[in-house]
Amino acid sequence: MCFATAAQASASDCPATPKVLIDATGGPTIGTMQYKNGGGLKHKEIALTFDDGPNPDVTPRILDILDKHCIKATFFLVGIYADARPDLVREIARRGHTIGTHTYTHPDNLRHLSLKAAKSQITRGFAAVRNALADAPYAERQALAPFFRFPGLNDSKPLIAWLGAQDIATLSCSFGADDWKPVSSNAIYARGLSAIQSEGRGILILHDTKSRTADMLSRFIVTLEKRGYSFVQLAPKSPNPTLADTSPNMRTSLP
């Protein structure tokens, strides 16, 4: 995989994206679309999040656009795609973004699985990302945060409790931009802006599997900045030692 060196060079000149630190102890639920806790973002602060990757066609485009605008985001990766393209997982980490997970094969609703199968989906999702980062430098392995997002945002109380027992936070969002629907790039742009304007702050959910999202992203960022918004990066308050462990024991103990 060849990545543009120009984008890398400009990214190194960027001011740091301010971080919103999330204490994952006890597994808080975050994101005002579903929960009371908005994550602590201030007025006019936006956290960009991208689900369902890594995607060989779209993720590199999104990474270059984020570098161009000096923004760090959070990627909620799907295990099978991380297994297929560990180089993309490492590239997301190398460029300084936060990585959460989003199950192993993205079943649309974990409530429809047995508890055992749902837990396996979550565990294998984290394991895939951890394995992809196993040979990366320490700082890049730390990109894997104790953040989980339910596919379709279809959460369940027993799973939230189980995640909480492992100090993994459930990350929902404040709003979306309908980019998972078959709508135009312009519609995503307009719906995203409208949602943000009505809330004034929050966590935006997008998808780095959709070229229509990459098509509008640069213009979307410029418009938000013109309107006085700034971008923040969701990050864990402290690293999760279990998730950072890439020892052979951890790998073989997985289901």
Ligand SMILES: [Zn+2]
């Ligand atoms: Zn998803």
